[in-house]
Amino acid sequence: MTPPAHTLTGARHRRIPTAAGPVDLWWYVAPHGRTLPGRTLLRHAVAFRQARPVTSVTVVRDPLGRPELAPGQNLLPLRLAAAHCGPVTVAALLTSPRDTTRIGIGIEHLASMPPPHLLRSALRPGEDTAPPGRPVALRREEFLTLWTARQAVAKALGWSLLRALVDTEIALRPRLCLARIGHDTTPRGWQLIPLTLPGAPHTVTLALHQPPPRPRRETRWTSPAGRH
Numbered sequence: 001m002t003p004p005a006h007t008l009t010g011a012r013h014r015r016i017p018t019a020a021g022p023v024d025l026w027w028y029v030a031p032h033g034r035t036l037p038g039r040t041l042l043r044h045a046v047a048f049r050q051a052r053p054v055t056s057v058t059v060v061r062d063p064l065g066r067p068e069l070a071p072g073q074n075l076l077p078l079r080l081a082a083a084h085c086g087p088v089t090v091a092a093l094l095t096s097p098r099d100t101t102r103i104g105i106g107i108e109h110l111a112s113m114p115p116p117h118l119l120r121s122a123l124r125p126g127e128d129t130a131p132p133g134r135p136v137a138l139r140r141e142e143f144l145t146l147w148t149a150r151q152a153v154a155k156a157l158g159w160s161l162l163r164a165l166v167d168t169e170i171a172l173r174p175r176l177c178l179a180r181i182g183h184d185t186t187p188r189g190w191q192l193i194p195l196t197l198p199g200a201p202h203t204v205t206l207a208l209h210q211p212p213p214r215p216r217r218e219t220r221w222t223s224p225a226g227r228h
Contacts, residue, residue, distance in 0.1 A: 008044040019191050020210045024093040027197050038082025039061050041091040064158025081105040081155055088202050106151025106205040113140050124169045144203035146170045149192050152207030
């Protein structure tokens with residue numbers, strides 16, 4: 001779907017169903033090898049969502065470096081994420097009143113597999129995608145899925161990619177998921193979604209974290225001793 005003329009010309013978007021609610025995915029391919037800043041695409045995406053001028057939307061960074069809406073703009077409670085690779089910029093918006101809901105997105109494109117020494121640095125021991133006889137194209141696709149998923153999780157948490165390389169593990173099977181975060185080998189509330197961009201060869205992964213609600217503690221109780 002192409003947005004109206006008051007938003008960024010050439011930007012495209014579609015809606016992605018997720019466990020946390022629908023996410024608006026936006027992407028833009030900059031001409032002449034340039035790169036559009038992620039916050040610029042986010043401003044246009046928010047303006048389109050809110051039907052207001054782009055100049056009235058301000059996107060800032062929170063203390064962990066994640067994009068967020070500046071206070072006092074009378075906007076919906078949106079969770080924001082953005083990333084870019086070369087001329088392609090992607091952005092994601094999720095409406096959520098819960099401050100604990102997090103969103104991140106990763107994007108990458110490689111024409112060939114990285115050399116073995118880079119693979120050893122980029123993957124955890126359980127993430128090896130190169131068993132003997134596996135087609136190179138499939139190995140590259142799996143590597144990019146793992147890499148962009150790790151990028152997306154790092155952005156959702158406000159972590160550096162270096163920390164994410166140490167403190168996260170991603171599983172491809174039986175489905176793409178976050179298998180470990182720190183010492184937690186059963187992280188809850190995470191959803192990793194592989195995405196494709198029409199007309200672009202890039203691999204994109206969306207990460208969402210919506211912590212499960214805490215069990216409600218019973219504060220009222222009766223006992224036989226209290227009955228008359």
